[in-house]
Amino acid sequence: MKERLLKHRDGAIVRWTLNDPAHRNALDLDLVEELIAACTDAGADSTLRFIVLSGSGGAFCSGGNVAGFTEAIGRPWDEGHPDPLIAQSKRFGDLLHALSALPQVLIAAVEGPAVAGGLGLVCCADFVIAAPDAVFATPEVTLGIAPAQIAPFVWRRLGDAAARRLLLQGRKLNAIEAELLGLVDQVSEDLAVSVNALIDRLSRAAPGAVALTKRLLGELAGHAVLDVREPAARAFVASLRSPEAHEGLAAFMSKRPPRWAR
Template sequence: MQPLELPTFDTLRCELEAGNLHLWLQRPSARNAMSLKMVEELLALFERIEPRRDVRALVIRGSDGNFCAGGDIKDMASARATPAGADTDPFFELNRAFGRMITRANRLPQVVVAVLEGAVLGGGFGLACVSDVAIAVEGVQFGLPETGLGIPPAQIAPFVVKRIGLTEARRLMLLGSRFGAEEALHLGLVHYHSSADALDEQLAAVLAQVKRCAPEANATTKSLLLATETMEHEALLDYAAQQFAAAVRSDEGGEGTLAFIQKRPPSWAQ
């Protein structure tokens, strides 16, 4: 497999290290608010890495101490300025573009780790909800401010409900609530609560655990977990058995079995 090559982005910064792709949202002057340009660049990045099993984890964080402060109000203003009689509704297209991006993020076969600092609002909150592992850093502020601005949290609502449940999603969205790391941990929104000083150690521990798991097995497991939301029970179990049989016969399955017998780490963990 050829080394991963990434284009130069205007709103993202990427660094590949030991099979982990570290991604920084890079609009610090706007607290990394998500512009349409950023959405398009994220989609391009996800498309590039989706087939790559040499990328074991995607670590998403924001630059300069903020994760993401939601959608970019400037894009809303630009959409409002679109002349009447346009073929498509610019507000629909703007909102739906974010939905396509977050859906793609949710389905990535890699382990998605979100490092949540500073502002995690609106669309940033939604992005946190599709991570496989989320680390909240001391001082973080989560919030769903959309209803206070006269709009619904349209594209993120399904992902928030799936993450924390309908009852809590109702409370947070309908009150436009803000809260910190402790409540996020209680809600199940995040998995770890770290001080800024201990963040590097916590992240390294998570990535070390990712390394122990076979990349194709992780990708298959994620697909099975997502299938629980759409497939009928017996059909899902048939599909799962098919995936299990294929995995046992695969190179990964053979290497995992041999490594266990020989009492050594499998090749992907070395």
């Protein structure tokens, strides 16, 4: 079976590569669990200083793999029983929190699409370096779905006004636009060279001091990510099971505007 998460260790650096190019490295529950486990291992490794997250096949991550949600779209759940999709959505929230809590420096190296949940992964990184062909998008609301789990992380990365412009419009940004917005730190023709140069500069900082500084930044009232995993999961699932999601995804598949579009 093909490895979905490639891990390559080189001294104090580990490179995690999402490896499902046929689906543009979309996240399903198994891949989410692999990433959470990798975060747990990294958090306990005092010899590790840098984590580089990327995707294979010219794509970073196209978001959640909707195949597991197909039967739920537009279909209400019997409120007498727990909705299993809520736990799945919360697990993605667990991943975002785990990435943000890493004591090491996390660098996202982005080629191609970083969409929806993939953009959420980007917003967990300390530094983001993008290739010129990188595309960043939050199309969820145009499909009738709330981008609930990623919203706090986009908000922390960009601030309230820019997060609203991105999330409420379902905007798509190229690499330069993302850099101007503050989503991307550097646009580079050669990701590998730029990532290595960044690591060289960051290596001058003591790892213990970096970990403590990251923890302090995470605790600042204006910087902290509020733990809204439960309400975010409920909002996501409620929107996914709504008639709007059914219409939005049907319109997308038919390449037509949804009924609510003017």
